[in-house]
Amino acid sequence: MAFIPHPERRPVLVAGASSGIGAATAEWLAAAGYPVALTARRVEKLQELADKITAAGGEAVAVPLDVTDDQSVLDCVAKAEAALGSLEVVVSGAGDLAVGRSYEQPVDRFVDQIDIHLNGAYRLYRAVIPGMIERARGDFVFIGSDVTQRPRTFSSAYVAAKSGIDGLVATVQMELEGTGVRAGLVRPGQTLTGMGMDLDQKTTEDMLNDWIKFGIARHGNFLGPEHIAQAIAGMIAMPRGSHMRIVEVEAEGAVPKTKH
Template sequence: MPRFEANPARRPALVAGASSGIGAATAVALAEQGWPVALGARRVEVCEALAEKIRADGGEAFAYRLDVADGDSIDDFVAASEKALGPAEIVVSGAGDLEFGRVWEVDPETFLHQVQVHLVGAQRLAYRVLPGMIERRRGDFIVIGSDCADRPRPGMGAYNAAKTGLEALAEQLRMELEGTGVRASVVRPGQTQTAMGMSADPDVVGPLLEDWARWGFARHPYFLRASDIAAAVVAVAATPRGAHLVLVEAQPEAPLRESDTAPPREPDTGTEEGSR
């Protein structure tokens, strides 16, 4: 006899930060599992266009404006999404933003906003959705962390601090939720091609990349794609009850060498841009 009742076949999923990059890829990947998806981001028109594509491909999708730095916006998004799709079974906290800079050079309000988006936004989502999950005695609350939480990089402004705090928050949640039937998990990307940080001044990014290489953060030029992280999110959510993927870290596989002495091949950068 199974120790846990299986998850229902229909699992509505809420994705914060679904307008581009990892969030958009995750919404598509979850919909491909046959699960309804609610897409939330400030650029709601982009979310709606993606939702239309998901529906055209036979999936079920709903788009609604979401600003995770605004508690009222989160309340409205969750209420509208659950009215449209049903109670949330999966929540992916993936809203992100990035401003490069040295800690002492970043404007404190910019620093605070980064923390609000990455860390406080996730707590606001948890505050809004976890009581219902606990009442139903099942659910997956998944945060998109970063290997910066484990290995901070210079020049990342508030990103290192915010992601470190976010992963600590998820670990705390996991302990607090033990025995409720609700799983809190971290999907931790390594270097990933997204649009985040693409507005940065090249004069800032150039020295930053040199610092990364100096500190050993650039072993090879390959990047993950957003779809790779989406696949990791699906793996976490699709794990049958009774097992819990607590932390899944994805790193880009190194380019193949021609031989032990030959240099790596030039990377295939694909069509996505930027890095996460």
């Protein structure tokens, strides 16, 4: 059976849209004509971005979301769909970063990271996928990380959570085969966002020295959040019947000035 093309109107929900990759993705997709539900815990930040998008001619609403709370997720999806219509696209990128050596950080901090990055993504997935399956179309994009391929010290909980995302996506891609619904994984490399920018100097120095020791810090270039937004936009714009399953985005090393 042939796939029915994407509808002209494709409402999007972006989790974690108050800053970083989520905010850049929401703004990028809104500029491309997608109606966007901006969701996160910091509603005032969401509203600022929603106002910016609407002032530029786009369509956006701000909806509170705490991915660690089951009811918050359900309420968020219901409010987003009431405002924009049935969700065609969901981008799951909510999260923060708590760093520290695995044997030094408190257990509850480790558990919290798993709940935000892995369990939170699953809560959102579970809330929207049945409706997408019923409509026989939809895109769910999980934001993973290249730490699953190149683990970084001081990030054991984050690495464990994102490795769980890799496993979850691999499984749901098989389960969704033949439903018309696509699940995709975007693995960003080092990206300049707000995550990890509030670390004290000693922790930062210890972490970076560790990364150098293990050959993790190849160069000092970082991606911008807009680079990841473009990858997400490309993934969901693929015509029906095709499936961009995994996209890895890495910062390019600087070209020596002598080569310019």
